[in-house]
Amino acid sequence: MVPDPIQTVCTKWGSDPLSRGSYSHVRVGSSGKDYDILAENIGGRLFFAGEATTRQYPATMHGAFLSGLREAASILHASRSRANGNNDPKKCLQKNLKQCTDILINLFKEPDVAFRNISFVFNPFKATDPTTMGLLRVTIENSRKDDEFKDRQQPSDPHCQALHLYAILSRQQADQMQLGT
Template identity: 60%
Template sequence: MVLCTVPLGVLKKRTIRFEPELPGRKLAAIERMGFGLLNKVAMVFPHVFWGEDLDTFGCLSEHSNKRGEFFLFYGNHTVSGGAALIALVAGEAAQMFENSDPSMLLHRVLSVLRGIYNPKGVDVPDPIQTICTRWGGDPFSYGSYSHVRVQSSGNDYDILAENVGGRLFFAGEATTRQYPATMHGAFLSGLREASRILSANRSQQNNSRKSLPKNLGINNDTLIGLFKWPDLTFGNFSFISNPLTEDPNSMGIMRVTFDSCGDDLKEELENSFQRPLNLPLQLYTVLSREQAESLQLVTGGDDIKLSHLTRNLGLKLMGPSALVNFGSSLISTIASSRKGRGRNRVTSGKI
């Protein structure tokens, strides 16, 4: 499953290729919705000159095309631990802001601040640090916030929040019609999608179990019986797969037997399973035939092979009960394919 949290601006630019393509209704909603631009100049001053009790103030320009330039200031000194002041730039001014020289922008914002405070006898010092955002040109954003544009509606937020086939999920401020364009909206959408993914995963597992014929009787004994005649054995590793196919990408099951292990490995296994483990111990993983054969060729002892299995191949070991729940379909396929066939055993890669 995939959770997509990129901003709406990235989706509108179509810089991400989805295969297969997103549904038409979702593409139409992305096209209809608006994505606005809000830039900021964050400044840290030697002291709070605007007043300790003032956290917000504004200034309106006489020129209509500059109405959005430094029209609002946020004093963040109460939450940032320092004399931080943030100036907002919106609308047409935000577009021009993108291509302006930072030193010129700083000069203009200080002119606005000094125009407000110098007549009151308050000296505005030069900032000791400044940062200018350029969200419109950022390839990971292409803007700042979603909004309901003409011909769009709140329904488009719901459409953007829809998952695709129970596999591709979407979160972010543009997927919540209750709290769009907010940080808490984005956060809440993440919790929402975590719940949806968990629900979808459980549903898929239940459907997989229901699709199995009742008479298969897949259990731990079935697994133990299959490993009496492994396709491949080397050291403490055994591998079984479907004998009816020679496809190297066909999936099989590997068993790792731990007769003994060092304290570090035992601690790692116990942390993974979150419970004490008694030796001897047999753990399992699902991998392709090609991966099993490549593991056999790894030089070194069982510890080296185990490290290659978990770290290089990125596979996780599980107990027999977990494997039966997770891989019951694969186990039944291997068991069915072996019925009525000779049980050829392959040891150390030799028939």
């Protein structure tokens, strides 16, 4: 079990003189491969996450979040590989967004709280603590009925059926949302 942090730092991204609230973009003459290059780990020991490392969702908060999940999975895979005597860093690469999506789908198979199109999962060791933080998922179903849109979808692809938005909330906030329904 990972212990609770002993300290946190809150940055003021918009007033930081080195960023001024900026985000990444691909310059003229570059390509999406540049995002992949920024996401490459170093020797299976140093990993990079952030909106600048995701080709699918660059310059977005959910891109940063998903890249964090991607790298957490890569770190877990790398540590398991080292424990099993496999030190090949190429096998630690998990840059495919589908793997991140699969992690989230599995995480929300049995949510701790669910109502309407909203579900939450919490730390199982502190699930009843009102201050514990959890992951919120809002599901927006595809409501378009026109034939042109249906023709562009892959019916076998469950990711085409709904859009999932994620946020982090406390258990107390989740309970207040449920009471407000």
